Amino acid sequence: MAFTCATGKHRRPSRVKRTTTNAVGVAALTTTGVIGALAAPAFAAGTPVEQTGLIRAVSMGDEVAAKIDAQAAAQKQAAELKKAEEAARKRAAEKAAQERAAKVRAAREAERRRLNAFVAPIFHSYVSTGYKTGGSLWSSGSHTGIDFHAASGTPVHAVGSGTVVETGWGGAYGNQIVIRMNDGTYTQYGHLSSIGVSAGQRVTPGQPIALSGATGNVTGPHLHFEARTSPEYGSDMDPVAYLRAHGVNV
Ligand SMILES: [Zn+2]
Numbered sequence: 652m653a654f655t656c657a658t659g660k661h662r663r664p665s666r667v668k669r670t671t672t673n674a675v676g677v678a679a680l681t682t683t684g685v686i687g688a689l690a691a692p693a694f695a696a697g698t699p700v701e702q703t704g705l706i707r708a709v710s711m712g713d714e715v716a717a718k719i720d721a722q723a724a725a726q727k728q729a730a731e732l733k734k735a736e737e738a739a740r741k742r743a744a745e746k747a748a749q750e751r752a753a754k755v756r757a758a759r760e761a762e763r764r765r766l767n768a769f770v771a772p773i774f775h776s777y778v779s780t781g782y783k784t785g786g787s788l789w790s791s792g793s794h795t796g797i798d799f800h801a802a803s804g805t806p807v808h809a810v811g812s813g814t815v816v817e818t819g820w821g822g823a824y825g826n827q828i829v830i831r832m833n834d835g836t837y838t839q840y841g842h843l844s845s846i847g848v849s850a851g852q853r854v855t856p857g858q859p860i861a862l863s864g865a866t867g868n869v870t871g872p873h874l875h876f877e878a879r880t881s882p883e884y885g886s887d888m889d890p891v892a893y894l895r896a897h898g899v900n901v
Contacts, residue, residue: 766833769811769897770857772840772876773799778901779873782889795887796839796877797901801863803844803872809854810838811897816882818846824875825867828860829882836893837882841875842867 780798801807813832821827824841828848831837844864854860865872878893879886894901 766812766855768856769894769899770808771799771894771899771901772808772810772838773801773805773863773874774808776800776805776874778891782891795884796841796875797890799863799874799876801872801874803862803864805863805874806859807840807843807861807863807874809856809858809860810876810894810899811856813838813854815848815850815852815854815860818848818850821867823868825869826861826864827867829879830854830860831882836888837879837886839875839877839879841877842869842873844872 776799778797779800780794782794782797784794785792807828809830811832811834813830815828816831816837817827817829819826821841824839826843826846827839827841828843828846829837829839840861842864843861843866845862846860847862848854848860863872863874876890877887878890880888891901
């Protein structure tokens, strides 16, 4: 009995203590009028944290913290997404700008090449009389240019970029055009049936400037073409070598 009692005594205090603790806890809660406030509906109704007691307040604090954490995470994610989208937009815009710039550069380069290129004055033709060919037909005693085979009315083209410096009647050359080329040399086109440009006009490679003919001192229609170091007669140079030096296949 004593043993049991002892045991009981041993156990009892702890039970009593627990009970007492519980009772005190409930009493404490009751005195603050929190029991009713602990019901979930009261929380749903938005009971202020200060009136809900410590236990519930801690629990709600966790919920709020979790909500805030989740909200912060969502905001952070949204901000990161926005940042990534902006970066992607920026990259796409930069790429588009680079592509536009590359296109402009390529177009400029193509135009530069086109303007620096040389062509034959008569397309799909051939040299029918060579440079320095002797004969009584030429006042100098020899041919100061080359003749391109061409029926009357065949389009004559500027061989390269330049500025027209002279148009009109050129005596033995008939109707002629003289162009100062961009590299400082001159080209001359003779025996024309019609002239399509005027002095001061800028021309580009292959631009039609006249129609071929048989004006001046000729035995038949053709284009007389000269390359010169100056606009004057007598400053001629080898037109075939000149055209070939500029990449023209003659
Ligand atoms: Zn000639």
